Amino acid sequence: MAKTQNDGLLKAPGPSPLGPGFSLGFALMAPAQLTLLAVVLLPSLMILWLGVTAWQPTAGIPWYKAEFIWFWNFYDLYFDSRFTSAVLRTLLFVAVCVLSELLIALCLAVLFLDEWPWRKLAVSVIILPMMIVPVDAANAFFMLFSARGPINYIIAEVLGREFAYAWLADPQWALLPIMLAEIWQWTPLMFLLMLAGLMNLPENQVRAAVALGASPSRIFVKIMLPLLSPVILIALIIRSIETFKIFDPVYILTRGGPGSATESISMFMYNGAFVFFRIGYIAAAALLVLVLVVSICLPLARVLRR
């Protein structure tokens, strides 16, 4: 029987203080829904309008009187290499950071499966980066990667010669400190996830494989990884969604520069809106990004809940 005896009792019982026709269930959801309406839905609707205008607040006209320009914003965006670069660069961020975090975390988690005296301490230290305010972490990396900073010093010592490379000023390499900051900050999360996944593995399957004479690598690849795949999938999806929005390290470390060499999508939109004040244009970009995100992430989110 699918329904328990209590199912009927727990149906919303009818009129609530909010007036006839409202069930308790909806009343309970109301505050949350209203907040989302105000902060997410309304702005999204506004974007729909702004995206088809050429509004620039610096011109002095209010937004509702902005010039309507049909879909020219979208057309410009399509040919805007700065925008397309930002999109591709963000996808690069996601791919590199998330995969690195996963690999490092997995290798590290495997080492934590048995007990040893200072294991708890080790876990506490390893998850420390997760507990640092991202802006402060980014600042730390800014200091570390400065041209005459500790990292260059160490490299100089290792190479045995002068090394004063200006990481953050180099269009080619400035991405590295940003990626490292992101990876440093969020690998602990992957680590906790992988550890949880590994600890929940059915022990006996692994034992059976051992007794059958399988080598550690065979056991890991053929037995453990398939059993871990749900957790790995969840981890990949969640981290990808969050990394896609990357802003804090980019802002602190390079502001998207030099030029626009390290602009992520969020940084591109920030610069467009708050530095260049091309609100209408950015609104159109926001729309495109929203469409992109929703179309990819909605099916992924169904997977998440499985």
Added chain:
Amino acid sequence: MPFVQSLVGRKPLARILKRTVVIFAMALSFAPIFWLLSTSFKPYDEWAIYPPVWVSQRPTLQNYRIVFAPDAAKSFAAAQGGSLDYKVAGSAWKAFVDSTIISTAATFFSVVFGTLAAYSMVRFKTGGEHSAFQFLTVRMLPPIAVVVPMVAMFSILNLSDTYVGLVLAYTAFTLPFSVWMVRSFIEDVPQELEGAAMIHGMTQLEAFIKVTLPLIRGGVLATALFVFILNWSEFLFALTLTSGGITTVTVQVAKYVSASSGTLYGVQAAMGTVSTLPVIVFGYLIQRHLVRGLTFGSVKR
């Protein structure tokens, strides 16, 4: 786990290798934090010196004083013979106060609204699967996408640079976590418990408040701390929805740049250290629930 021996080797050599890797990982994890901490105690001339000073031989609390006591900041400026931006002349107390007010208020609303919504979703199946995913999609949007119209909206509603505006934004964007985390805790409590309470005469809401809530108290608290951490660490909204009237600790750090002295690394480090402390404390308190929170309740230990 006994089978691990077969994976990572029983031999002492394997064990030493393992421990070495772990120690190396610990060192890498701690290194940037160490640098921040160390720099916060360095005197001015050691901030950006080369070769770098790992641990200062002349540690000072000067940076912390600048963060908290404006007078110290002025005397610092005087001592350096340069002029400090007016922004730095103010103490960071306001930033801490503002952050506390906003984070606490936003956490309160987020958790309360989220709990009500979660209860509704779990027990009454309100909205079905759709509302559940609706909360998830909120997390998928880059916040900057809504900032742009929000700035326009706020200026119309006179909500720019106000507590209310920021609290509203923070609440909305942490609702997905509140809803999903509390939802997973409620799901752990069998429906029959409330049913039994109602047979004893309680109304639905009474049953929820008197029976279920106490049982998930720990989980709700963990959710609150988790959301607080997110709010406290938030940067983008604080940066864009304020214009100097309100400052959060995350924005405050960026203010320690002066025209003459360049970036005040030491002061930034001090500010960073202090502002990160609550997050570290709360983070370790809810360590067990971190995985549940960050995966929206889909992975539980």
Added chain:
Amino acid sequence: MSASGVKLELRNVTKSFGGLPAVDNLSLSLYQGEFLSLLGPSGCGKSTTLSMIAGFESPDSGEIFVDERCVNDIPTRSRGVGIVFQDYAVFGRLSVRENLGFGLAAKGVPKAERTSATEDMAHKLGLTSILATRGDKLNMSEMQRVALGRAIIMKPALLLLDEPMSNLDAEVRLELRSELRQIQTDLGQTVLYVTHDQVEAMAMSDRIAVMNRGQLLQVGPPLDIFLEPKSKFVAEFIGDPPINLIPCTVRKNGAKATLTTAIHDCLPIGNMVSHEYLLAIRPHNIKASHSPAPHSSPSRVRVVENYGSEHVLHTEYGTQSVRVSVPPHFAAVDDEIQLVLDLQHAFLVDPSSDAMIALVTPDRTV
């Protein structure tokens, strides 16, 4: 391969957890082709013993020999031991074929050989029709056979089974029990079977090793253990319905002695020391009749248990009741019947040492 065919030997194996011995100085040998059950209640140490033989845990002291080779320092994968776990631990994502061939693939056996061995084993176990089915889509009986086949195909020196029947329905259990025994006999596979179910152990084993509290109490063929238990625990643990323990007094009388219980007075027995004992007598060795007989005493029936082909009566015996086996419908509740104790197969238990002393009857001498 040794001449004597000792497949497993445990010598003085001890393992403690937190100061308490889980396995206490255990010594045991297993011979080629033998089915030995390690029988005992939960917590008696049988699972720990299995763990140590497999290599998942190390003994604190003592040696373990597999095929006459000391394996204390040899890791699990090289011990030549096969295991079937309680939950079967079938590899869910792999097909039955891949499960069966897993060990062979790990050893690097070429595909052709692997395929024929796998199909052969599948045929023996009736798995041919489901060779392509994924491990997590099998029912209990199929899972057990896959787990068995997977282990046996490696021709291990020793096959360890860890309570493999405990999560099966009763009727499936009976079926699989005989299947397992059949396979084992056909292949001549040496098996160590860990269980807490004495009926199962009695039905399947060549020998039974009874354990309690980490100690090995008795080893022997099922009938020997049943007829001649060496300690009170073994007597009580083996046998369904369980043995009766009746307090009694023995009085020596020259070259003979008498035995007195709550309702039986001065039964003649052979030469014994005067003492208070417990009389251990099985329900089948108490004869019931409706009319008085020599050395019989009356007793009232309190409970009738229907065992199908026989009934077991719980009858009053002083302050306790005893179980008596009778043919079906022999008596009803509240009937009065006469009980005669057949002391020929009874034992006395020394209350202080729990040791079993064979009873001498008038027509037997020490």
